[in-house]
Amino acid sequence: MNLKPFQITLTVFCALLCIKSNYAGITDTVKIEEVVVTGTKTKRALNKVPARIDIINAQLISEMPLMQTDDLLHFTSGVNINRSNGIYSQRPMVTLRGLSGDEQARTLVLLNGIPINTSDEGGVNWNRINQNDIERIEVFKGPGSSLYGNNAMGGVINIITKKPKENKEAHAAISYGTFNTKRQDLGLSLKNDNGYYAVLSQYYLKSDGYNNMPKEKRSPYDIARTLEETGLSARVGNEQTPWFRWELQYDIFRDKRGEGYQVFTPSGCYRNFDTNFLRGALRGGNTKTQYDFNVFYQLEHYYDVNERMRGGNYSRYDVDSYRKDYGALFSLSHNLFDGNTLTIGFELKQGSVAGGDYYQTAPYDTIYNQGKIRTYAGYIQDEYTFWQEKITMVAGLRFDNVQFLDGSYYTTDPWDTTPELTDNSWNSLSPRLGFRFNLVQNISAYINYSHGFRASILDDLTRTGWMWVGPKYANPNLGPESLDNFEAGIDYNPGKMLNISATVWLSKGDDFLYYVSTGDSLWGRPISIRENVTGITSHGVELDAKYRPTTSINMGANYTFSQSNIDQFDERPELEGKSLKYAPIHSASFVAMWFNNLVNITCTGQYKGKQYSDDANSQEIESYTTFDIMFSKRLMENITLSLDIRDIFNNQHLETAEYLSPGRLVSIKASIKL
Numbered sequence: 249m250n251l252k253p254f255q256i257t258l259t260v261f262c263a264l265l266c267i268k269s270n271y272a273g274i275t276d277t278v279k280i281e282e283v284v285v286t287g288t289k290t291k292r293a294l295n296k297v298p299a300r301i302d303i304i305n306a307q308l309i310s311e312m313p314l315m316q317t318d319d320l321l322h323f324t325s326g327v328n329i330n331r332s333n334g335i336y337s338q339r340p341m342v343t344l345r346g347l348s349g350d351e352q353a354r355t356l357v358l359l360n361g362i363p364i365n366t367s368d369e370g371g372v373n374w375n376r377i378n379q380n381d382i383e384r385i386e387v388f389k390g391p392g393s394s395l396y397g398n399n400a401m402g403g404v405i406n407i408i409t410k411k412p413k414e415n416k417e418a419h420a421a422i423s424y425g426t427f428n429t430k431r432q433d434l435g436l437s438l439k440n441d442n443g444y445y446a447v448l449s450q451y452y453l454k455s456d457g458y459n460n461m462p463k464e465k466r467s468p469y470d471i472a473r474t475l476e477e478t479g480l481s482a483r484v485g486n487e488q489t490p491w492f493r494w495e496l497q498y499d500i501f502r503d504k505r506g507e508g509y510q511v512f513t514p515s516g517c518y519r520n521f522d523t524n525f526l527r528g529a530l531r532g533g534n535t536k537t538q539y540d541f542n543v544f545y546q547l548e549h550y551y552d553v554n555e556r557m558r559g560g561n562y563s564r565y566d567v568d569s570y571r572k573d574y575g576a577l578f579s580l581s582h583n584l585f586d587g588n589t590l591t592i593g594f595e596l597k598q599g600s601v602a603g604g605d606y607y608q609t610a611p612y613d614t615i616y617n618q619g620k621i622r623t624y625a626g627y628i629q630d631e632y633t634f635w636q637e638k639i640t641m642v643a644g645l646r647f648d649n650v651q652f653l654d655g656s657y658y659t660t661d662p663w664d665t666t667p668e669l670t671d672n673s674w675n676s677l678s679p680r681l682g683f684r685f686n687l688v689q690n691i692s693a694y695i696n697y698s699h700g701f702r703a704s705i706l707d708d709l710t711r712t713g714w715m716w717v718g719p720k721y722a723n724p725n726l727g728p729e730s731l732d733n734f735e736a737g738i739d740y741n742p743g744k745m746l747n748i749s750a751t752v753w754l755s756k757g758d759d760f761l762y763y764v765s766t767g768d769s770l771w772g773r774p775i776s777i778r779e780n781v782t783g784i785t786s787h788g789v790e791l792d793a794k795y796r797p798t799t800s801i802n803m804g805a806n807y808t809f810s811q812s813n814i815d816q817f818d819e820r821p822e823l824e825g826k827s828l829k830y831a832p833i834h835s836a837s838f839v840a841m842w843f844n845n846l847v848n849i850t851c852t853g854q855y856k857g858k859q860y861s862d863d864a865n866s867q868e869i870e871s872y873t874t875f876d877i878m879f880s881k882r883l884m885e886n887i888t889l890s891l892d893i894r895d896i897f898n899n900q901h902l903e904t905a906e907y908l909s910p911g912r913l914v915s916i917k918a919s920i921k922l
Contacts, residue, residue, distance in 0.1 A: 282303060284386050285406075286358075286404055287299045287301050287388050288395075289395055289591055289593070290538070290581050290589055292631075294692075294739075295684065295686055295692040296631075296633065296640045296684060298641075298683050298694040298695065299388060299390060300388075300390065300737050300749075300751045300790070301387065301388050302386075302792075303384060304321070304385040304386075304387070305384050306382075306410075308323075308839075309382055311841055311848065311850050311878070311880070312839070312852070312878070313852065313876045313892045314379060315334070315913075316331070316335055316377075317378075317379045317407070318331065318374045320385060321405070322854050323838075323852065323854075324387050325792055325806035325808045326344055326345050326387075326389050326403075326751075326808050326810065327342065327343075327387065328341075328343050328349045328831065328832065328835070329341070329342050330342075330350065330904070331374075331903070332903035332904045332907045332909060333473055333907055333909070334909060334913070335429075335455065335475060335910075336474070336475050336910070337375075338505055339352075342355060342374065343355045343831075344390075345389060345402055345753065345755070345786060345810055346786050346810035346828065347402040347757075347786065347812060347828070347831070348812070348831055349829070349830030349831055349859070350829055352365065353365060353370025353399055353705055354370075354402040355399065356396055356405070357372045357407070358396075358405065358406040359407050360407070360408060360497070361540070362527050362577070363399065363597070364525070364573075366548055367573050367598075367600070369705050369706075369707045370399065370702075370705045376499070376501035376523055378479050380435060380451070381410060381481055382410065383408050383410040383411070384408050385406065385407050385408070386405075386406045386408065387405050387406075388403055388404040388405075388406070389751070390402075390403055390698055390733050391699060392404040392700070393678035393698070393699060393700040394629070394644035394678045394698060394699070395627060395629065395644060395646065397625050397646060397648045397701075398702055398703050400700060401700035401702045401729065402731075409447075409481075410437075410447065411437075412438060412447060414437075415438065416437075417436070417438075417922070418435065418922045419433070419921045419922070420433065420434050420919065420920050421433040421918065421920070423916060423918075425892075426912070426913045426915065427458050427472075427910070428456040429454070429455035430454050431451065431453045433449075433919075434450045434451070435447075435449040435450075436448045436449075442486075442488055443487045443488025444488075445485055445486070447483045448483075449481045452478045453475065453478070455475045456474060457474040458472050458911075459471065459472050459473070460508055460907040461508065461906070461907070462906075467557075469509055469511050469557055470508060470509060471506075471508055471510050473506050473507060474505070474518075475503075475504075475505055476503065476504045477503035477504070478501075478502050478503075480499070480500045480501075482499075483496065483497045484496050485529075489532070490532055490533065490534060492530070493530070493532050494528075495527075496528050496529075497527040498527075499523070499525040500523070500524055501522065501524075502520075502522050503520060503521055504520055505518060505520075506518045507554075509556070511555050516553075517554050517555055519550070520551040522548070522551075523546065523547065523548045523549075524546070524547045525544070526545045526546075527544045529542045533581075537580070537582045538580075539578070539579065540577075540579045542578075543577075544573075544574060544577075545573075546572070546574065547570065547572050548572075549570055549571075550567065550568075550570075550603070551569075552567035553566050554566070554567070562609060563607075563609045564607070564609050565605050565607040565608060566605075566606045567603065567604070567605050568606065569602070569603025569604070570603055571599070572601075573598070573599040573600075574597070575597030575598060576596050577593070577595050577597075578593060578594050578595070579591060588630070588633075590628070590630050591630075591631070592627070592629075593626065593627050594625070594626050595623065595625040595626075596625075597622070598620060598621070598623070599620065599621050599706065600618070601619060601706045601707070601710065601711075602618040603617070603618070605713050605714070611661050614658070614660045615658070615711075616656075616657070616659070617655075617656065617711040617713075617722070618655070618710065619653070619654060619655035619669065619709055620652070620653050621650065621651065621703065621706055622651045622653065623648055623650050623651075624648070624649045624651075625648045626646070627646035628646075629644035630642070630643050637686070638685065638686050639683060639686070639687075640684040641681075641682070642684075643680065643681050643682075644680040645677065645679050646677070647677055649673060650673065650675075650703045651671070651673040652672045653671045654671075655669030655670070655671070655710050655722075656710075657712060657722060659712070667724065667777075669710060669724045670724055672725060674727050676728055678698075678699045678701060679697075679698075680696065680698040680699070681696065681698075682694060682696030682697070690741050690742045690743075691738065691739070691740055692738070693736070693737065693738040693739070694735075694738075696735050696736075698732075699733070701729060701730045702729050703728045704728070708722065708723060708778040709723065717763045718773040718774065719771075719773055719775045721775060721777040723777050723778050726778055726779070726780060727780050728759070729758070729760050729761060730758050731755050731757045731786075732756050733753060733754070733755040735751065735752070735754075737751040738750055746793075747793075750789070750792075752788070754785075754786075754787045755784075755786040755787070756784075756785055757783060759780035759782075760780070760782040760783065761779070762778070762779065762781050762820075763776040763777065764776060764779050764781060764819045764820065765819075781819055782816060782817045782823075785812070785815050786810070786813075787810075788808065788810035788811065789807075790806065791807045793805050800842065800843045801841070801842050802839075802841040803838070803839065804838065804839050806836065806837055807834075807836040808834070810832070810835075812827060813825055813827055813828070814826050820863075826863065826865045827859075827860055830861065830904075832857040832871075833859075834857035835854075835857055836854075838853050847879050848880045848882075850877065850878045851877050852877070853873065853874070854874050856873075858870055861904060862905070869905070870901070872899060874894075874897075874899055874901075875895070875896045876892075876894045876895065876896065877892075878891065878893070886920055887919070888920075889918055890919075891916055891917075892916075893913070893914050894914075895909070895910075895912050895913065898912040
């Protein structure tokens with residue numbers, strides 16, 4: 249990469265900050281005693297958990313240049329984010345440790361411990377999560393299925409929201425930036441001496457967008473991608489009684505996301521992901537016994553207008569689909585004796601889809617599908633600390649019974665033969681065994697084995713229709729994927745100023761889902777079907793360094809090597825040895841913060857190595873590097889002004905086979921906190 253003098257100057261400046269700074273204010277893994285909950289479902293110091301867990305804390309969230317919540321995860325090793333169109337992306341993908349960047353269903357995402365992956369297509373609507381609501385994010389890498397079951401095959405990302413710290417707090421913010429991008433935020437929180445609290449937040453975001461199609465490929469119908477969205481979140485609760493602490497949460501999200509293509513429809517192609525989310529939590533306990541009970545309901549109304557002009561022929565179809573997910577989760581932990589904690593839990597979850605593709609042009613077909621996937625699960629985990637608290641063992645086992653039921657499919661034309669959607673069920677056992685060693689001062693190490701799985705999404709179980717591969721059949725007989733993971737890690741923490749960590753892992757996957765040809769065809773296109781047909785091997789290394797020489801300078805950097813290859817694919821042996829799609833082998837990032845009386849500066853950089861956009865590895869997406877910087881200044885104690893420059897050098901790059909990133913984005917923001 250050729251850098252101009254200004255680029256070189258900035259790179260050297262950031263590198264100097266790397267040498268003389270820390271990351272303690274950025275991720276709390278600098279403080280090895282930091283308490284986490286995602287790894288064991290109990291509050292544990294990091295040096296007691298035999299797993300790699302990274303923490304993104306409140307200071308990073310407030311001081312980082314970011315536009316969406318998943319931007320925070322760019323600076324966590326082992327995380328792969330596919331948001332090719334920036335804030336205009338329809339469905340960003342966040343995955344862990346090389347398990348295909350287009351398969352969000354292999355990484356479980358939690359909101360306050362509640363799963364928010366949809367059962368229909370396994371995705372997470374990252375756009376609806378307001379970064380101003382977040383207190384911290386815990387990233388648990390490696391299979392978490394022994395506690396969390398389905399979707400946790402690659403790891404777990406737990407987003408934990410804020411609770412009021414003062415009796416009355418309020419904030420408001422407005423920002424304006426490139427592409428006429430406008431955002432407005434409001435927030436209010438209250439609490440009293442009786443333990444009651446309430447939190448209300450709201451935001452609105454609108455942008456005229458940009459044309460993401462490279463100029464040499466543009467047609468007369470390619471237009472700017474646009475964006476309009478709004479979110480509202482309300483939470484109330486009480487924490488006065490130790491055995492009866494409760495919280496209720498209700499979120500509303502509405503959006504309209506233009507896809508950058510228009511022929512005849514007034515708004516062109518666009519999508520809605522309108523979402524309602526409801527959660528109720530009840531928890532409590534004492535120093536020996538704690539319980540946690542949650543119920544949740546999530547409804548995503550997905551609507552898509554899709555029109556195309558090909559060879560002078562116009563076609564249009566609309567998608568109208570309702571995706572529901574709800575369930576109840578219960579866990580109970582009890583200290584049997586000093587150094588030993590036993591945790592048991594039970595879960596009942598159900599997801600459903602009811603929707604269809606409605607063709608507005610010939611052949612005027614209607615394709616309707618529906619179905620449900622239900623999970624019954626129970627787990628047990630034992631934590632035992634011994635040898636003067638120098639060794640901690642965690643052993644766990646979870647059983648999941650996954651059922652597919654009430655599948656239904658209807659089409660008017662032209663599908664002559666479609667699979668019968670019969671009920672089916674699968675069982676999965678997910679064991680885990682790990683040890684954390686604190687035998688030497690300032691050094692902590694761990695080893696573990698864990699098994700993960702993920703059941704098929706409803707879209708593949710129920711829907712016969714068109715996908716990116718062309719026409720495809722539903723397959724209600726799809727079994728779960730599975731992954732066996734072996735891992736070791738070490739942390740070196742000589743003092744409060746420095747933390748260095750390294751992790752290595754090896755994973756073997758079986759029954760991975762891939763599309764294969766059925767031998768049938770439609771309109772001259774081969775019809776595909778998902779099958780459990782591949783075995784994969786994944787291995788990698790994560791390196792993290794964080795340093796803090798003073799309270800005003802913070803720094804961190806990381807590097808990830810991750811390689812995932814197809815080992816066995818009998819139906820398509822030519823793919824054996826090929827890398828999984830959208831999974832870069834090399835990636836790295838750094839963050840440097842300087843706080844001072846004049847102006848605070850945050851500088852970040854990210855490198856993403858080459859990756860492939862197809863199974864055969866014939867289409868390569870080139871590597872890229874981006875730099876961001878943010879300046880902020882506090883005025884009169886409660887007013888903050890900031891200037892945020894993303895992708896400083898306007899390095900427009902491809903993160904998919906077709907679409908360009910937005911390039912340089914500049915925004916100014918004014919916020920007030922009372």
